[in-house]
Amino acid sequence: VQKALVVTTKSAEETRIVGASLAPVLLPGDIISLSGDLGAGKTVFVQGLAAALGVQERVTSPTFTIVHEYSGRYPILHLDVYRLNSFQEVLDLGFEEFLDPHSIVAIEWGEAIAPLLPRRHLDIDMRRVPDSDDDDRRLLFRPYGPDWVRKVQAMRSTAETLLDAISEETGEEPRFIVTSEPPARDDMRAGRSGDEGQMEAGES
Numbered sequence: 183v184q185k186a187l188v189v190t191t192k193s194a195e196e197t198r199i200v201g202a203s204l205a206p207v208l209l210p211g212d213i214i215s216l217s218g219d220l221g222a223g224k225t226v227f228v229q230g231l232a233a234a235l236g237v238q239e240r241v242t243s244p245t246f247t248i249v250h251e252y253s254g255r256y257p258i259l260h261l262d263v264y265r266l267n268s269f270q271e272v273l274d275l276g277f278e279e280f281l282d283p284h285s286i287v288a289i290e291w292g293e294a295i296a297p298l299l300p301r302r303h304l305d306i307d308m309r310r311v312p313d314s315d316d317d318d319r320r321l322l323f324r325p326y327g328p329d330w331v332r333k334v335q336a337m338r339s340t341a342e343t344l345l346d347a348i349s350e351e352t353g354e355e356p357r358f359i360v361t362s363e364p365p366a367r368d369d370m371r372a373g374r375s376g377d378e379g380q381m382e383a384g385e386s
């Protein structure tokens with residue numbers, strides 16, 4: 183199991199910056215699964231990412247349409263599987279088609295379909311921070327596969343630079359923390375097993 187990386191953002195803008203920091207290393211075929219409750223900031227993250235890939239359109243949650251397609255430097259498929267109630271529904275939709283090797287694929291509520299994802303992907307878990315500012319969000323990045331470990335490292339140094347540039351305070355504690363023990367999540371996690379074994383499907 184690879185180490186996870188945690189960053190806390192203090193505004194939607196900071197989350198967009200972190201999303202944008204991932205953009206330079208993204209390539210067609212990359213799959214990003216975003217988890218976290220409503221309002222966690224999944225769409226905001228994708229907004230930053232898409233903008234940095236040159237998308238001019240407004241990026242919104244594809245909650246009702248399941249998928250939005252954008253064109254930036256590469257095609258981007260932005261999915262939200264929140265409304266799909268069963269694997270069968272996802273399969274009926276032709277989910278495999280959405281894992282398009284020519285597109286960057288970002289899936290909101292991806293954990294709901296974790297077993298359908300290829301092993302190589304990036305997992306981002308977002309949540310509000312208990313007992314803290316309303317706008318604080320903790321983003322946990324879990325890279326699956328060596329490519330993603332490298333991409334997440336690159337994102338980290340880009341994000342550190344950009345966040346420092348907009349921050350008024352300097353010299354505080356580091357923004358990113360490496361962790362091998364992702365914080366337990368009491369909701370949403372039910373039915374999800376350990377780090378391995380949940381995403382066997384689709385490996386090719």
Ligand code: ADP
Nearest residue numbers: 191193194197220221222223224225226317319
């Ligand atoms: P989701 O897609 O996870 O349901 P959205 O991205 O649509 O959530 O909404 C997140 C909401 O939280 C937005 O209204 C955004 O402005 C607000 N927000 C406040 N602080 C943050 C933060 N640090 N990161 C992301 N969004 C934030």
Ligand code: MG
Nearest residue numbers: 224225243290
């Ligand atoms: Mg959303």
